[in-house]
Amino acid sequence: MLASAILILVMGFFAGELARRLGAPPLIGMIGIGMIMGKEFGNLISPEVLGAADDLRLVAVMIILMKAGLGLDRSKLAQQGTVALRLGFFPASIEALVVAIASMFLFNFDFMTGLLLGCVVGAESPAVIVPGMLRLKSLGWGVTKGIPDAILTGSALSDVLLLLVFSLLLNFLGSGSTEAINLGFISLSSLQILPFQVILEIVLGLVAGFLGARLLVFVLVKQTWTRNVVQDIIIAASLGLFLVIFSNTFPYYSGYLAVMAMGFFLIEFDAPLARLIRNSFDVLWIVAEIVLFVIMGATIQLQVLGDVLLPGLLLIVIGLVIGRGIGWYLSTLGSNWNRQEKLFLLPGNMAKATVQAAIGALPLAAGIEGGEIILAIAALSILVTAPLGAWSTQVFAPKLLERGEVDPTKVAVKGHPVLLAAVDPSPLSTSVLLKAADLARRSHGQIIVLYVDNVGDEPGRLQLEKQAHQLLADIRFEFMVLSGLVPETIVKTAASRGVTDVVIGTKSMNGKKMMVNSVSQAVLEMSTIPVITV
Structure with missing residues (x-):
């Protein structure tokens, strides 16, 4: 029974995904693999599992x-x-x-x-x-x-x-x-x-x-x-x-x-x-x-279909x-x-x-x-x-049908957030990465770590990449290095990658906040995506 259960779950999953990638509903693949594994062909499912089909x-x-x-x-x-x-x-x-x-x-x-x-x-x-x-x-x-x-x-x-x-x-x-x-x-x-x-x-x-x-x-x-x-x-x-x-x-x-x-x-x-x-x-x-659907396919008796196929379809x-x-x-x-x-x-x-x-x-x-x-x-x-x-x-x-506004209280939320953490070789990058990591862990999200490097600072890039691997070890993340105008590059990357939130740092001195720096200010003004400042 255990072997049959594993076979049903694994083969059913891959058959369904294959059908999905071919543009068909997954249940078609699941029913099909059930027929192949059922009594009519492979007989790979134990009688005990088939006997429990109703339950x-x-x-x-x-x-x-x-x-x-x-x-x-x-x-x-x-x-x-x-x-x-x-x-x-x-x-x-x-x-x-x-x-x-x-x-x-x-x-x-x-x-x-x-x-x-x-x-x-x-x-x-x-x-x-x-x-x-x-x-x-x-x-x-x-x-x-x-x-x-x-x-x-x-x-x-x-x-x-x-x-x-x-x-x-x-x-x-x-x-x-x-x-x-x-x-x-x-x-x-x-x-x-x-x-x-x-x-x-x-x-x-x-x-x-x-x-x-x-x-x-x-x-x-x-x-x-x-x-x-x-x-x-x-x-x-x-x-x-x-x-x-x-x-x-x-x-x-x-x-x-x-x-x-x-x-x-x-x-x-x-x-x-x-x-x-x-x-x-x-x-x-x-x-x-x-x-x-796998059990459904496995219990279909194909041999009884022949004599009634045409009149049954009619x-x-x-x-x-x-x-x-x-x-x-x-x-x-x-x-x-x-x-x-x-x-x-x-x-x-x-x-x-x-x-x-x-x-x-x-x-x-x-x-x-x-x-x-x-x-x-x-x-x-x-x-x-x-x-x-x-x-x-x-x-x-x-x-x-006409497309209307979705009521979020009546549907399940699909997908996971994608956060863009904008960093540079400064002590504030640690706080940015920690904040992005906290948000990603709470929401099962992913992180894009972006460093805009216009001067070829190889030691700074290596340090940031090492820091990202340490702080985001349990989170799916991608480390990107691009060049260009910093605010514009951050905003364009966030838009092109379907980012849900941008996390960026602001300057501080002696524990007292100063005015938001020019990069953070520009991103806040340009971005249509929510921006979280740290």
């Missing part, structure tokens, strides 16, 4: 849903009115109905079995859609009208609905009957109480998320039970995983919705804590993403174009979305992966006739829509 997938989905909740914007959702709610109902449910009808002609299914297939195919993938929408939010695409937020919320609600219908149909087709519930004066079948189940799961899911957020604030902020970020994330992740797992024991609320709601309410209750947890969950997702296209097309039209009717923004729903809201991987094999395991076809089409929908949806979201967002 590993559950952890990954919890992480991505928590990230989704922490990235939602209440003001943008309120601005959209009912669009997010309609996106949670119309596209997935109409696609499921269209797939059910089409499967009756393509595979000779009865309507109930076709609807079971529709629930599998119609569910949306949080593992693909959530990272894509959060990336758009961090770049500002569609944020003015809250388009990524509406898609995130609608995706979570639609999965709640289809998973409920799927479980009901699975029980009905497996047992051949529906269990009636007697309320004394009226008897309702499982089909008749389905709308009440959906409402109950959504309401209780929101309540569970609300209470979970309150508990996190109480434990981590008010009572300060934890002492560092690692302990904070252990508590937050454990609570999120508990909410998902406990829904199996208490199946009256949606665990997935509860996790997403917990992240959403946490922003409202304690924004600094939400930012801290958001950044930490970004780190967790780096590992979870590799495990999720079914998926019909469901997306006709079913989701009608659903998207109804969802955005009367909204302030323009034609291009509505068209973006095709790439932005089409991906299938996580839910299909989780439930695609259940009909076959339950002995339902046509279960092998359902499994094959579930795998086919993953192979077609997951890479295509992830790729097309990145490609078409700049073409179809």
Whole structure:
């Protein structure tokens, strides 16, 4: 198991990076290497790891849903009115109905079995859609009208609905009957109480998320039970995983919705804590993403795809174009979305992966006739829509959406600062380097040490370089020697290298500050980049 875990992480990472460098989404490389290492080809992953695939997938989905909740914007959702709610109902449910009808002609299914297939195919993938929408939010695409937020919320609600219908149909087709519930004066079948189940799961899911957020604030902020970020994330992740797992024991609320709601309410209750947890969950997702998609690729059964390849592709296209097309039209009717923004729903809201991987094999395991076809089409929908949806979201967002101002409170901060430390052979250079080092260590930044030498002072250059190596030994830094007018060279270098801050020294004498020297004064006046004087 340990060897398999190392293989999954290492091979998944490099396959994802290779796909990224070729211009494709990393998940394509991860799914591909998973297929190569799975039973179909290399058989390099231990049966114990594959047997734990459901649990590993559950952890990954919890992480991505928590990230989704922490990235939602209440003001943008309120601005959209009912669009997010309609996106949670119309596209997935109409696609499921269209797939059910089409499967009756393509595979000779009865309507109930076709609807079971529709629930599998119609569910949306949080593992693909959530990272894509959060990336758009961090770049500002569609944020003015809250388009990524509406898609995130609608995706979570639609999965709640289809998973409920799927479980009901699975029980009905497996047992051949529906269990009636007697309320004394009226008897309702499982089909008749389905709308009440959906409402109950959504309401209780929101309540569970609300209470979970309150508990996190109480434990981590008010009572300060934890002492560092690692302990904070252990508590937050454990609570999120508990909410998902406990829904199996208490199946009256949606665990997935509860996790997403917990992240959403946490922003409202304690924004600094939400930012801290958001950044930490970004780190967790780096590992979870590799495990999720490599395992997904390893569990796809390619041999069952051959007989249903062409009719399966036709079914998926019909469901997306006709079913989701009608659903998207109804969802955005009367909204302030323009034609291009509505068209973006095709790439932005089409991906299938996580839910299909989780439930695609259940009909076959339950002995339902046509279960092998359902499994094959579930795998086919993953192979077609997951890479295509992830790729097309990145490609078409700049073409179809307007770029707005990014709300820094709703996204994780990416990248590290780059500091330029301007030095010369004077005692003050030690203070400049120490200040730059302190800032870099606090922010995991990098330093460019710049010495503008117009006189060829080789001993001075060697002394400065030696001093930089001593004081910046644990920091990534670059030592540069240039010639030219000192202020202009500093400012131009800072601009061309994408520096975030310039650190420069001022003169002092007998412990009392004199006026800022001419070089520092000139840099302060010329630079559009923040300047820190020491």
